[in-house]
Amino acid sequence: MLKKDKELKELLDIESNSRNTNFELSYEKPDPLLVAKRQNDDFAILLCALFAYGNAKLIVKFLDSLDFSLLNKSEEEIEKELKNHYYRFQNSADVIAIFKTFRRLKNENNLEDLFYDGYKKDNCVLEGIDFVIQKIKLKANYSSQGFDFLIGNPLKRDKKGFIKEIGNAPYKRWNMFLRWMVRDDNLDLGLWKNIDKKDLILPLDTHTFNVSVKLGLLDRKSYDLKSALEITNKLKEFDNLDPIKYDFAIYRLGQEKII
Known part of the structure; x- marks a missing residue:
């Protein structure tokens, strides 16, 4: 390992270790994980991740306004309770459509099993994400610009059927959800046991993208899936078994304008 890489690993190890604490999650330092940690339902936790775009404080405020127990109630109750709820x-x-869809899926499937059906093909989390998105779309029988943005679209593939690295978005919110569910420490939940944390992909957002470029983890200028994979592969040089343990620290370094 080059000297500059050793120094960078040392910096990121210090940052990730010091931030691996519940004190990092508070209303003064808002993060959607703050709300997700209070849920005991995989589908509710996925909702927390999918709505996690925009200003962190506003995300938490919106998530706090949701009654996740509606996932266990009738569709009529969902319509009544959420008729005035909107977000960006x-x-x-x-x-209403996403709550109804998740309620239907929840009644028929275990979310980890659903994800595993796609993932087990080559231990690929992108295949798992793609599989679940397609199941959601099928179960929803509903489409709108807002709904499709929230869920994401199935991943684009080449002529041989392989997922394209260039031409796909980073699927940040899905990869963040997987970090929460698979990793197990003071921050992440570790509720899923069938997915290996070494297969996770960095949840690339504007903060992690900009910090990664400045730190030298990435030399591409495109905000896309290929960049998320390149940073992940670089982080594997620092910890091959748990590369995404650095994600939260990299994110905070950008959010707090330290780097």
């Missing part, structure tokens, strides 16, 4: 690109019809 999602109007109330979109919010």
Whole structure:
């Protein structure tokens, strides 16, 4: 390992270790994981991740306004309770649709099993994400700009059927959800046991993208899936078994404008 890489690993190890504490999650330092940690339902936790775009404080405020127990209630109750709920690109019809869809899926499937059906093909989390997105779309029988933005679209593939690295978004919120569910420490939940944390991909957002470029973890200028994979592969040089343990620290370094 080059000297500069050793120094960078040392910096990131210090940052990730010091931030691996519940004190990092508070209303003064808002993060959607703050709300997700209070849930005991995989589908509720996925909702926390999918709505996690925009200003962190506003994300937490919106998530706090949701009654996740509606996932266990009737569709009529969902419509009644959420008729005035909206968030940025999602109007109330979109919010109602996602709750109804998750309720239907929850009644038929275990979310980890659903994800594993796709993942077990080559131990690929992207295949798992793609599989679940397609199941959600099928079960929803609903489409709108807001709904499709929230869920994401199936991943683009080449002529041989392989997922494209260039041409796909980083699927940040899905990869963040997987970090929460698979990793197990003071921050992440570790509720899923069938997915290996070494297969996780960095949840690339503007903060982690900019910090990664400045630190030399990435020399590409495109914000896409290929960049997320390149940073992940670089982090594997620092910890091959748990590369995404550095994600939260990298994110905070950008959010707090330290780097």
